[in-house]
Amino acid sequence: MKWLGLHKRMHQVRTYGSYEVFIDDVSAANTNALLKGNVCETIGPGKNHPAGNGLRIEAGRYQLTTQFGKYVSIGFSEDTHVAAKPQMPGIALTGTGERNGILIHPGHPRNEGDDPPVAYVSSIGCFNPTRALTRQEDINFFESRLRVIALINSLKQFHSDAFKKANNTQIEGAFAVVNGEPMNFLDDDTPVA
Numbered sequence: 001m002k003w004l005g006l007h008k009r010m011h012q013v014r015t016y017g018s019y020e021v022f023i024d025d026v027s028a029a030n031t032n033a034l035l036k037g038n039v040c041e042t043i044g045p046g047k048n049h050p051a052g053n054g055l056r057i058e059a060g061r062y063q064l065t066t067q068f069g070k071y072v073s074i075g076f077s078e079d080t081h082v083a084a085k086p087q088m089p090g091i092a093l094t095g096t097g098e099r100n101g102i103l104i105h106p107g108h109p110r111n112e113g114d115d116p117p118v119a120y121v122s123s124i125g126c127f128n129p130t131r132a133l134t135r136q137e138d139i140n141f142f143e144s145r146l147r148v149i150a151l152i153n154s155l156k157q158f159h160s161d162a163f164k165k166a167n168n169t170q171i172e173g174a175f176a177v178v179n180g181e182p183m184n185f186l187d188d189d190t191p192v193a
Contacts, residue, residue: 015040035151037131048098101126103127107129118139118141
């Protein structure tokens, strides 16, 4: 993931960046376009200490694991009519210092029943994959969820043993790399890829 800058819409601010999945230094987006796109997170600067600081995580390299809690890596809902129906798909990052519960998960609505199911940013410290957005646009849950499911499926193909049991398991050789610590505002209303 590469941070590009901050989006601001009235009183709401988020960090905006891009992501791409690589397997053995080759882009996986060649086989699935959903494995490349954009990502939203809360504002910076990145801080992994103390817990509960309300900021994005620091730039760095983080081990990926399966996740089983509110978000799961196996047995998640694929409902296409009810946004954020439990369980939602997600993958966890470890090695985040005092921070825990740092996930890659779909951006989801603030209120159940929101139509369309959108959010400007959905969490603190977690990554919400999305299509390219302007600073004015919300994340669409259904589109974001497709991206998270594509990531989970790619990780299952890469290391299927980690997905055999419903407990948090390290996905050998799989990492999220977060680059950059921008604090600049992106003032263009054209989507930045």
